[in-house]
Amino acid sequence: MTQPMHSMPAVDQVSDDTLRRLAGYNLKRAFNVIHADLGEVLAPLDxxxxxxxxxxxxxDNNGLTQTQLAEALAIKRPNLVVIVDELEGRGLILRNPVPNDRRAHALSATLPGRRLRDRALAAVLAHEARILAVLDPQERLALEQALIRIRGTA
Known part of the structure; x- marks a missing residue:
């Protein structure tokens, strides 16, 4: 026989105090803020x-291969093909066979691609300056150094 269910009052406000003590939770929440804002910054540039x-x-790396690009972005090569196809289709990059390896393709940015990247980079730098304005220069440096150490690529 099942126990009768007792009604419980709804919580007025959710507390995430326990989770806020976790670095991963805070990193993810901060990333969500940065990612959402960055999406708005980059959207006008498609x-x-x-x-x-x-x-x-x-x-920045004229002639890198799709394999090298996938490794640098830490994504699987099949997922990269869609991105490369999109950039190539928009006339932003060129994909040329590598002379010694017909299966590999060297990637290079076209002039319109470099110009768009420059405009986007300026917008991204302004976005970061705005988002990180809550930190003083020492805090920003400490954050950058801590993230690099966590990544293990110091």
Whole structure:
């Protein structure tokens, strides 16, 4: 026989105090704020965080392969193909066969691609300055150093 259910009053306000003590929770919440704002910044340029990142890496590393780009972005190569196809379709990058390896493609940014990347980078830098304005210079440096150490790429 089942116990009768007792009604419980609804919580007026949810407390996440326990979760706020967890670094991962705070990192994710901060990332959500940054990601949402960045999406609004890049939308007028018809870019997303991932397409901006890919275009920037290609513009900064002329001739890198799709495999190298996938590794740099930490995404699976099949997922990268969609991004590369989009950027190439928009005339922002070129994909050329690598002379010694017909299966590999070297990527390079076109002039319109470099110009769009430059405009997007200026917008992203302004976005970061605005988002991080709540930190003083020492706090910002400490944050950057801590994140680099957590990533393990110091």
């Amino acid at each position: 870019l997303r965080m991932l397409t901006f990142s890919a275009l920037t890496l290609i513009a």
